[in-house]
Amino acid sequence: MFNRQSSIADHDRQAGGARRRRTEKGIRLCFFTIGSASIITLSLIMLFLFMEGIPIFSRVSITDFIFGRLWYPTSDPGRFGIFPLIIASMSVTAVASLISVPLGVMTAIYLAEIASPRLREVVKPLVELLAALPSVVIGFFGMVVVAPFLQDALNLAVGLNLFNAALMLAFMSVPTICSISEDAVFSVPKELKEASLALGATRWETIWRVVVPASVSGISTAVILGMSRAIGETMVVLMVAGGAAMIPGSIFDPVRPMPASIAAEMAEAPFRGDHYYALFATGIVLFVFTLIFNLVADHVSHRYRQVGAATL
Incomplete structure (x- = not known):
């Protein structure tokens, strides 16, 4: 049995x-x-x-295409120099990063290390909710509200310019940077912070010398991903950047980044014509820039993870 x-x-x-x-x-x-x-x-x-x-x-050499300063695709013959578009994309992304990176990282550190749990539960969802706003709504806000304000406050000829686009892109990038950075800072082992405080370090010294170095991998990744989103954004820059395919002389000049040019002109480009091919080639350049950002993010993530471990 x-x-x-x-x-x-x-x-x-x-x-x-x-x-x-x-x-x-x-x-x-x-x-x-x-x-x-x-x-x-x-x-x-x-x-x-x-x-x-x-x-x-x-029809156009790679050098003339990338470094050419004239973008007149509908002229006869067409001029397909996208250097002004590249400079516009990089300028808008750089200015947006100067605004969004400090705001996003400092907000993340505040939420993870300083804010009370109750306040964190309220503020973090609100910050992440900003990422759900449609880009067309943000662009409309920049066009209707921010542009007239900049034009009147700074006595500008036009409010649709590089700075306006950078402000809107910074507004869109902050949730990405803040959310990923906050997760990275919050995941730092509690023992490291307690050991620092036990050795006599102040709370600020602990944050600056222990928490930030330990989470620099995640923070760096957050920053680069935020920049990737900024350089690839289409609708906002199409609505508020001004649409001028020229190299800007200041941050208050109108510009036309690569995504805006593709979105604005693709419907008008003759199918399989030079203009059509040039817009797709512009997309290739934009793809390469985005790929570089992501590769750099991956490299920085691995490199600083090792440095942080060795330092701590």
Whole structure:
């Protein structure tokens, strides 16, 4: 009787193990399929982008395309120099970063280390909620409210300019920078902070010399991802940057970043014409910039993770 019960139990365990293995295999297959579909989709998008953009280089050299200072795609012959568009994108991103990085990082440190738990529960969702605002709403706010204010307050000829676009992009980047940075700061082991305080360090010294170095990997990643979002944003810069394809002389000049140019002109470009190919080539350049930002974020993340561990 005992042997029979033992055999039944062994059979049940074997059957249960077989079911678990089948379930695990199914889950692995599901994740593999989803991951493969994502990679294939991205690869096809990249392939299409390069197929539609490369033909312009049979008419314009890569050097003239990237460093050319005249963007007149509808003239005869067309002038396809995107250097003003590149400078506009980089300028808007740089100014937006100068505004959003200090705000985002300092807000993250405040929420993680200084604010009370009750205040953190209220403020952090509000900050993250800003990321859900549609970009067209932010652009409309910049066009209707911020532009007239800048024009009147600073006596400008036009309120739709580089600075206005940078302000709106900074507003959009702060939630990304703040949320990721706050998670990085909050994840610093409590023992490190307690050890610093036990050695006589003040709360500010602990934050500056222990918490920030330990979380610099996550903070750096947050900053670069925020910059990536800024350089790739389309609707806001289309609405508030001014739309002038020229190299800006100051932050109050109108500009036309690469995403704005693509969005504004694609519908008017003749299919498979030079203008059409030039816009896709501009997309390739924008893709390369975004890829560089992400590669830098990955490199900085790994590098400073090692430095932080060695320092602490």
